[in-house]
Amino acid sequence: MGSSRPLARATVLFVTGALALGLGLGTTIAVAWALAAWLPHGRFTWTLALDPLLLVDGERGSSQRIQVDSFARPGMVRRTWFIQPMSAPPLPSSVFIAYFGSSRWGRGPGEIDRGWGEVPCLPALSGRSWGVEDARGWPMPSLWCDIGPGPVTGQLLARGGIPVSPPNVAVADYRALPCRPHWLGLGIDSALYALPWAAALAVLRWHPLRTWRRRRRGHCPACGYDLAGLPACPECGRARA
Numbered sequence: 001m002g003s004s005r006p007l008a009r010a011t012v013l014f015v016t017g018a019l020a021l022g023l024g025l026g027t028t029i030a031v032a033w034a035l036a037a038w039l040p041h042g043r044f045t046w047t048l049a050l051d052p053l054l055l056v057d058g059e060r061g062s063s064q065r066i067q068v069d070s071f072a073r074p075g076m077v078r079r080t081w082f083i084q085p086m087s088a089p090p091l092p093s094s095v096f097i098a099y100f101g102s103s104r105w106g107r108g109p110g111e112i113d114r115g116w117g118e119v120p121c122l123p124a125l126s127g128r129s130w131g132v133e134d135a136r137g138w139p140m141p142s143l144w145c146d147i148g149p150g151p152v153t154g155q156l157l158a159r160g161g162i163p164v165s166p167p168n169v170a171v172a173d174y175r176a177l178p179c180r181p182h183w184l185g186l187g188i189d190s191a192l193y194a195l196p197w198a199a200a201l202a203v204l205r206w207h208p209l210r211t212w213r214r215r216r217r218g219h220c221p222a223c224g225y226d227l228a229g230l231p232a233c234p235e236c237g238r239a240r241a
């Protein structure tokens, strides 16, 4: 009996930790989806990046590059990319220009978070001239999806996301529940949300579950003393339930 107790305690700790992490992950997804569905699109910090590494078809001396405009606010990052002739002056994307509050100029590759999205991955852009990558989550973006024109009709389509907007709304208003993981953000957010869940589970476990387990074993429900053959607890004085 003496050796099985630490084992039982370790099992309880492990189950509680795993449960808290699972609940933390669920909370992370719920928060990201709520932000995707309801967070107003505005008050953005705008960052523009013209990355020479994003040169399209540079080998053949083609004069195209990709312009990336990032629109960030707590809870979301949206970045729109489009293929642009090199000779043209950099312009903020017309679909978002009405939305930014403050702005600054990007300085190159460092401005683009490559931990999520496909913007830097040229093969993924095949056949499209523009697109939007939308990441949601708090405190870090945890899930993302790709929004862009569909292949045949050109109507808006969410890749890796569940659309909640009809396809005929303006792209700046288009919303979809993102399903692709931004691993770093997903991990950090889940761990953070797991903490209050672990605390809640610990409180729950210390009350009804522990009392029930002690009763079932014939121990005192208040202090855990073995009540074999005793009418009341000699340890704390509680009468046998």
Ligand SMILES: [Zn+2]
Binding pocket: 220, 221, 222, 223, 224, 225, 233, 234, 235, 236, 237, 238
């Ligand atoms: Zn007792």
